[in-house]
Amino acid sequence: MADLLENEPELVDAATESEDGRKRRSERSREQIIEAMFELVAQGELDPGAARIAEVANVSLRTVFRHFEEVDGLYQEMNRRVKEEVMPIVKAPFSSTNWRDTVLELVDRRSEVFERIMPYRVCGSIRRFRSAYLMQGHQDFVAMERSILDSVLPEEIRSNVVLEAAFDSVLGFDTWRRLRQDRGLSVEEARAAVRKLVEALLASV
Amino acid sequence: MADLLENEPELVDAATESEDGRKRRSERSREQIIEAMFELVAQGELDPGAARIAEVANVSLRTVFRHFEEVDGLYQEMNRRVKEEVMPIVKAPFSSTNWRDTVLELVDRRSEVFERIMPYRVCGSIRRFRSAYLMQGHQDFVAMERSILDSVLPEEIRSNVVLEAAFDSVLGFDTWRRLRQDRGLSVEEARAAVRKLVEALLASV
Structure with a gap:
């Protein structure tokens, strides 16, 4: 995995961050993702994919997948x-x-x-x-x-x-x-x- | 386009085929595609993608797209x-x-x-x-x-x-x-x- 993650800016930053800081940031991303999903669906985009959710949540696609193994996990949470x-x-x-x-x-x-x-x-x-x-x-x-x-x-x-x-x-x-x-x-x-x-x-x- | 199509076996054959033969074969593929779609939906696969349709129709994915600009065209026909x-x-x-x-x-x-x-x-x-x-x-x-x-x-x-x-x-x-x-x-x-x-x-x- 390590070499795949090497160029992810978020994770490079994370390396110099405290454990607590990482945790807070991760929770924030999770909330942003769920809010984006609610927002999209409420506005009538009833079938958004992971890429669209990442865009509206302003996080990377990888972050979406890191939080929810597949997009269905998002719908489960919703x-x-x-x-x-x-x-x-x-x-x-x-x-x-x-x-x-x-x-x-x-x-x-x-x-x-x-x-x-x-x-x-x-x-x-x-x-x-x-x-x-x-x-x-x-x-x-x-x-x-x-x-x-x-x-x-x-x-x-x-x-x-x-x-x-x-x-x-x-x-x-x-x-x-x-x-x-x-x-x-x-x-x-x-x-x-x-x-x-x-x-x-x-x-x- | 020509270089993209070079390795498509179907089209290599087609080059040596008569105009009529090509037309007949093309009509046959179209029918196979539509039948595959009806079959999948009737059996409860209510949201099949182009790849799945190609598989059941026994044609290439490219053939599916050649007949129907996008998969929606298939549903229109259905x-x-x-x-x-x-x-x-x-x-x-x-x-x-x-x-x-x-x-x-x-x-x-x-x-x-x-x-x-x-x-x-x-x-x-x-x-x-x-x-x-x-x-x-x-x-x-x-x-x-x-x-x-x-x-x-x-x-x-x-x-x-x-x-x-x-x-x-x-x-x-x-x-x-x-x-x-x-x-x-x-x-x-x-x-x-x-x-x-x-x-x-x-x-x-």
């Missing part, structure tokens, strides 16, 4: 932070006392969560076909959505595969993405459309 | 053929005589079309973030779905943005993909779930 951010909303207790009102409460809660995570989740859903980790991450999201819904639905609905899936798909991320991105509805309009569907479904059972 | 295949179903007249029954007829028709195009459309939806052409192709699909729906809905529903979008999202590809791929429902179950949603929505208006 997923972790996104989940962490929305968990307080996801885990908050419901205020409704019957299941029908709770499902409607879930509509509002999901619209809030989906709005926050939309670009990151679309990004993950693109990249999942090139990454076993991200495919698992996508499936975890789907499973989490479903398990929360199932905790709200009464047994006779939950055990009806068709009916449960109907609720699940309307309350799922894909419906939200279609309404907001493909159809260009406002948050209010998209929420009203999901609510309309859920109310119609509730009235039918 | 989209065109997929559309062509489903157009007879999409354009067939409806047999129902009132709009509510026609919407239910649309549920069955969409489930048939979506089943046929699922891997190709998922493939296009992944790659669209790297290609203006495919982004347009994705939007064309969404617009086509919507315009067929709008031709069926009566004016008072069509002009209600929230209600029209509710019908559109339930009848859209994303709902189908979620039910079939993420939730693993059978074709029959997925169709029943969409039907349940559409019936509930119809009963509410």
Whole structure:
């Protein structure tokens, strides 16, 4: 390895730096890389490569790879932070006392969560076909959505595969993405459309 | 260019070949490339690069690029053929005589079309973030779905943005993909779930 690294200016500097200084600088690069990634995805560059991330983070390509064995590691970190951010909303207790009102409460809660995570989740859903980790991450999201819904639905609905899936798909991320991105509805309009569907479904059972 | 091509065995052969022979061989490669692409996508490799396509088509990477300026050209051709295949179903007249029954007829028709195009459309939806052409192709699909729906809905529903979008999202590809791929429902179950949603929505208006 040593001869390969000889001409890396960062590492030449590092040789004269204290252990602590190196550590601080490395942590800073790591943060810069993650921030660059969030920034790119939030701005709609949903499939940036390592080179583009290095450019925006203002670090070398090698630094990107030094921190994350492959770019998927970056997405793993992004997923972790996104989940962490929305968990307080996801885990908050419901205020409704019957299941029908709770499902409607879930509509509002999901619209809030989906709005926050939309670009990151679309990004993950693109990249999942090139990454076993991200495919698992996508499936975890789907499973989490479903398990929360199932905790709200009464047994006779939950055990009806068709009916449960109907609720699940309307309350799922894909419906939200279609309404907001493909159809260009406002948050209010998209929420009203999901609510309309859920109310119609509730009235039918 | 000539010196770059000197060592390409295919082209050395080509120099001694008749004009007609070259043309036939070129057409054959083109077909092999497109077939390889269909095969890869149908088998679930939804994001194959040019190298992988060359491997399965059993042609050189250069041959892939000679036929399609960039890989997006391949996807363009794939989209065109997929559309062509489903157009007879999409354009067939409806047999129902009132709009509510026609919407239910649309549920069955969409489930048939979506089943046929699922891997190709998922493939296009992944790659669209790297290609203006495919982004347009994705939007064309969404617009086509919507315009067929709008031709069926009566004016008072069509002009209600929230209600029209509710019908559109339930009848859209994303709902189908979620039910079939993420939730693993059978074709029959997925169709029943969409039907349940559409019936509930119809009963509410």
